[in-house]
Amino acid sequence: MFQRIGIIGAGTMGTGMTVDLVLHGLEIILVDIEEEQLERAKAEILQTVRFAPMLNKKYPRMSEEEVLSLVHATTQLEDVADCDYIVENVPENWLIKELIYLRLDEICREETVFGVNTSCISITKVGGVTNRPDRVIGMHFMNPVYMKPSIEVIRGHLTSDETVARAEAFLAQLDKDAIIVNDQTGFVSNRISHLYMNEAAWVVMDGVATSKQVDDIFKKCFGHKMGPLETADLIGLDTVMHSLHVLYEEYQDPKFRCCPLLKKMVDAGECGRKQGKGFYAYSK
Numbered sequence: 001m002f003q004r005i006g007i008i009g010a011g012t013m014g015t016g017m018t019v020d021l022v023l024h025g026l027e028i029i030l031v032d033i034e035e036e037q038l039e040r041a042k043a044e045i046l047q048t049v050r051f052a053p054m055l056n057k058k059y060p061r062m063s064e065e066e067v068l069s070l071v072h073a074t075t076q077l078e079d080v081a082d083c084d085y086i087v088e089n090v091p092e093n094w095l096i097k098e099l100i101y102l103r104l105d106e107i108c109r110e111e112t113v114f115g116v117n118t119s120c121i122s123i124t125k126v127g128g129v130t131n132r133p134d135r136v137i138g139m140h141f142m143n144p145v146y147m148k149p150s151i152e153v154i155r156g157h158l159t160s161d162e163t164v165a166r167a168e169a170f171l172a173q174l175d176k177d178a179i180i181v182n183d184q185t186g187f188v189s190n191r192i193s194h195l196y197m198n199e200a201a202w203v204v205m206d207g208v209a210t211s212k213q214v215d216d217i218f219k220k221c222f223g224h225k226m227g228p229l230e231t232a233d234l235i236g237l238d239t240v241m242h243s244l245h246v247l248y249e250e251y252q253d254p255k256f257r258c259c260p261l262l263k264k265m266v267d268a269g270e271c272g273r274k275q276g277k278g279f280y281a282y283s284k
């Protein structure tokens with residue numbers, strides 16, 4: 001059984017991961033470079049853990065003290081050195097991720113597995129900057145993490161069978177299934193979903209329809225739970241834009257060219273839910 005998990009990055013995914021781990025009684029070392037972000041994350045974790053049992057009765061009611069006793073927030077990456085398992089959730093930017101893995105490889109125990117939570121970046125490429133490519137695996141969690149029963153797990157070119165088995169055991173502890181796929185930029189989920197989110201932004205920019213009309217067509221006509229622009233707001237438009245850049249650079253295919261409206265909204269600080277405004281307005 002895993003007990004102590006290192007979560008790197010306390011943004012949308014790191015916070016969501018921590019909520020899920022707390023609800024399953026695991027201890028978390030939560031790392032971010034920004035002290036203020038750790039404070040925001042702690043407030044969100046407390047609030048979400050409080051509401052979770054109302055949404056799903058399987059989750060325990062936990063006091064603030066119980067939650068905070070499991071979450072150790074820090075700005076020091078070295079604090080994850082003794083963790084059983086690492087899940088990294090820093091921005092979808094190779095320069096940031098590369099530095100994290102170079103350092104993690106130096107400080108972590110030899111047997112520790114690195115779970116890469118990335119939207120698009122190749123797991124083989126991440127494994128290649130470490131001395132343990134066999135113990136690096138893609139763990140593409142979906143948002144909000146504690147509400148999703150399955151995740152996309154990506155086997156890098158050198159990921160070992162033992163690492164896949166350990167990832168499955170870790171996920172079983174979180175009551176989640178793994179859908180295991182092979183490595184190629186964007187994997188399955190985002191190679192496909194980013195095409196429709198990007199195209200939806202082009203449709204709005206071209207004045208063909210409003211955001212709501214686009215999403216309504218997906219929800220009311222196709223029966224999807226969420227439309228592409230609501231999904232983009234939930235993910236974060238900055239993350240969507242960075243992922244499109246990764247896909248475009250890798251495949252050199254114009255179908256992945258990022259819509260200028262997305263870039264403009266990111267520059268304006270309208271990145272979706274996390275900033276209170278994107279294709280829709282949100283109360284924080």
Ligand SMILES: NC(=O)c1ccc[n+]([C@@H]2O[C@H](COP(=O)([O-])OP(=O)(O)OC[C@H]3O[C@@H](n4cnc5c(N)ncnc54)[C@H](O)[C@@H]3O)[C@@H](O)[C@H]2O)c1
Nearest residue numbers: 009010011012013032033089090091092117118119143235
């Ligand atoms: N948002 C989603 O729905 C979603 C879903 C699946 C996967 N992902 C992937 O997960 C990763 C994280 O995405 P996110 O949406 O949580 O991003 P985010 O921008 O919300 O959060 C990233 C966090 O990392 C922190 N950070 C930056 N540099 C750091 C460093 N050197 N050390 C420690 N912390 C650092 C930032 O301060 C920020 O709090 C990305 O690779 C993204 O593609 C995102």
